[in-house]
Amino acid sequence: MTRHQKRSGARRTWLTLLTALGTLAGAALAGAAPADAAAWTTVAAGVTYRHYDLRAAAGVTRVHVLGVDLTRAHVRLGLLYPGKVAARSAVSSMADARKAVAAVNGDFFNISETQHPGVTATGASVGPAIANGRVLKGAVPDAQRFGPELPPGTTTRAVVGVGTDGRARLDTLALTGTITAFRRRLPLGGLNQYALPVGSIGAFTSDWGSASRLRATCGTDTSRAAACSTSTYEVTLRRGRVVSASATPGGGSIPAGTTVLVGREAGARHLKALTMGERVTVRHRPVSGSGMAYRFAMGGCPLLRGGQPLPGLDARVSAVRTAVGIADGGRRVILLALDGALPYRGGTTIAEVAAALRNLGATEGFNLDGGGSSTLVARPAGSTRVTVRNHPSAGTERPVANGIGVFTR
Known part of the structure; x- marks a missing residue:
């Protein structure tokens, strides 16, 4: 087998594993019913989205996930911000202004x-x-x-x-x-x-x-x-x-x-x-x-290093969270935001977020701003504008300082 064939095979294996782990994440953490593997939808080439329910210490919460393949030359991540450091804007507004196909809130x-x-x-x-x-x-x-x-x-x-x-x-x-x-x-x-x-x-x-x-x-x-x-x-x-x-x-x-x-x-x-x-x-x-x-x-705040949760992560306080996972040596990125709708608002602890990222295949994890700030947006098929995929806990998007944008060429 040539080196190129080995690399291609490894990429297919990683994608298959990520999909499987994403499907089973709820069950792996708290016994929730596995979601359908077909739940992943394509936002753009190299960018996928899905959601699943997870039973955490505070009750059932809904997890929204973006998978970003940085091995694709046309896919990149970038900072979204309102144009000034001391300013705030909604994630969807910043994403549309910069023509991002998806995004989450930031620091x-x-x-x-x-x-x-x-x-x-x-x-x-x-x-x-x-x-x-x-x-x-x-x-x-x-x-x-x-x-x-x-x-x-x-x-x-x-x-x-x-x-x-x-x-x-x-x-x-x-x-x-x-x-x-x-x-x-x-x-x-x-x-x-x-x-x-x-x-x-x-x-x-x-x-x-x-x-x-x-x-x-x-x-x-x-x-x-x-x-x-x-x-x-x-x-x-x-x-x-x-x-x-x-x-x-x-x-x-x-x-x-x-x-x-x-x-x-x-x-x-x-x-x-x-x-x-x-x-x-x-x-x-x-x-x-x-x-x-x-x-x-x-x-933000580190959660995982080398596939292991950092010592001392809080396992008591539950809230709506946003986080980033890194897999495959930095070639894949997982952007995660919890749902703030009333039935799911219990959220997770920071330790549970680290476990969720690890179950999605991440070896490195990073916590971002949560609560009313947690927002995940992505473009629906055929649209040039993003929609909010989770429900912000305040009922509407909170203006935030910055975010992570997903861009494709």
Whole structure:
């Protein structure tokens, strides 16, 4: 048998196994009646959809699944977002705007600010984000995240993405950067983030949007609810030179070619030393744990590694969930969202989501935002627009910070 024949045979075996496992997933986890193997429908070449019922600890829930074959040269995954980091939009709207054939919602985000009177939620996501190879934002400090508690040993820098090699994987993505002004070099503490580390300086660009930058100076590295800093400073750079400064972070759109530096505590003191007209250079780049460069990446929470659930996954709290599974060495991706309709709203625990992904053939798994955010959309046959396949638990789609789009050429 030739190498090509072996590879083709392996692909057919994987597809057959995925279909079989998807059919039996409910039974494997909780004894639900196996669904018909013919339940998989084609969304586009290399993209399939199905749903099945699963009996979990909180009762029967409905699972919606997209299967994505990245071995097809015309199939790819990409970041969906509203065009700005600090903005929100419905998954279906973002998918149609980008001509995606299917999509799910993405990372957790800054949804509320009840603990900081006078501060408005930005809508920006928690973790890093890369779109078409371009870094949009960095990760907030671990204690400043929204969403369920992180499993031991994980961080807000965790991402799921597709590298320049065309394979999906789990990784970590840190931001490294510098601010250089007149023989002084300072570390860059963040990029387009709704929360900055204590004592740091963050950069905001035209990718941020019009939301106030005040939230970036609230909370601490150990408490999201901690008060906003009383020592802040903001400097605006246009074409690399200081053109204005303020003691309080502002808001409003940032024009292209302009960077706003926001400092808190020690970072604020460093910014106050800059003078009008002074030349300042800001540089940054992403550094992945694997050394891989990414075309697309977004934040969330790891669930599975090497086919095994991460230790410490919550097995008590049930909710509607969205998750990503990776199989076949990153060549196949499973996008999963639970149904939020009343009969199924009990959902699953995070540990049960990890088990569901593994039963669908995934060896790596990643948890995304859930509850009212959980949304899975796909185009019906012959349509150029997506429809929502699950039922959002609030009755309508919740505007979210970003999502994973499935694209075909």
